[in-house]
Amino acid sequence: MSLIFKTPAEVRSFTQELHGKRLALVPTMGALHDGHLALMREGAKHADVVAATIFVNPTQFGPNEDLSKYPRDLDGDVAKCKSAGVLFVYAPDADTVYPKGFETYVNVENVAKRLEGEKRPGHFRGVATVVTKLLALFRPHVALFGEKDYQQLQVIKALARDLELGVEIVGIPTVREADGLAMSSRNAYLKGDERQRALALSKGLHAAQTANEVDAEKLKALIRAELQAADVREDYVEIVDADTLEPLSEVAGRSARALVAGFVGTTRLIDNVAL
Ligand code: PAJ
Numbered sequence: 001m002s003l004i005f006k007t008p009a010e011v012r013s014f015t016q017e018l019h020g021k022r023l024a025l026v027p028t029m030g031a032l033h034d035g036h037l038a039l040m041r042e043g044a045k046h047a048d049v050v051a052a053t054i055f056v057n058p059t060q061f062g063p064n065e066d067l068s069k070y071p072r073d074l075d076g077d078v079a080k081c082k083s084a085g086v087l088f089v090y091a092p093d094a095d096t097v098y099p100k101g102f103e104t105y106v107n108v109e110n111v112a113k114r115l116e117g118e119k120r121p122g123h124f125r126g127v128a129t130v131v132t133k134l135l136a137l138f139r140p141h142v143a144l145f146g147e148k149d150y151q152q153l154q155v156i157k158a159l160a161r162d163l164e165l166g167v168e169i170v171g172i173p174t175v176r177e178a179d180g181l182a183m184s185s186r187n188a189y190l191k192g193d194e195r196q197r198a199l200a201l202s203k204g205l206h207a208a209q210t211a212n213e214v215d216a217e218k219l220k221a222l223i224r225a226e227l228q229a230a231d232v233r234e235d236y237v238e239i240v241d242a243d244t245l246e247p248l249s250e251v252a253g254r255s256a257r258a259l260v261a262g263f264v265g266t267t268r269l270i271d272n273v274a275l
Pocket of ligand 1: 027028029030034035036038039055057060127130131144145146147148149152172173174175176182183184185
């Protein structure tokens, strides 16, 4: 049976008893799928003890986003954590993480500006704040995050480096369904033909990845063609430097990433690949 903690004091008293054992942390918002479980299993390769957090973080949702309908299943999630080798789960309430009078936020600058940062104002401030709090509370040796949220991974690497948190940030490749759709808790929102249409994101990215093409505009056109064919409304399509996330006009001679965000009906999905 995995242990479930609800307060920082419980986490602290547990981690203080680890006596130098290596600790891996996997922060999540729950509604766990195989992508989350892959992070936990990878955590076990880097540490003696794996901890997970399940917290639907209100500060990273915009006013018109899906905070209230975000899928929640704590009992099912805890069972999945256990099956993936997690020793304890921290699942605090929002009032515990953000008590009355809370007034300290973490802002990452350049790498958080474009893409998700531009389309979801305040999103990365919320992510950076909660992840900093979790890293400060757990003091893990390693923390694991998915490349599925590629910009988020870069934002977290930046804050861990700049705030000298002494944690190794490990990224793991995106886990996909058999047909290529990137696993996401938000896939549960897809109704009727939307599940099939959602494949446009991974199909478009695959087309860009396998095209013998260096021109960013032409690569973006390949991705857009798939979105349009499936009636997926583009939020952005970008070709960027894989480290700085600065837009590129050509991918030759440097590591580049293609990122896409689009609406399938009312559901907003994101995906990305290395080029
Ligand atoms: P959440 O969306 O629950 O994702 C938790 C972790 O799982 C993130 O690191 C995310 O990148 C990773 N992940 C999600 N889908 C994945 C997939 N298909 N393959 C591999 N990894 C995947 O991301 C968040 O929560 C939050 O922003 C959080 C970091 C917990 C801060 O609140």
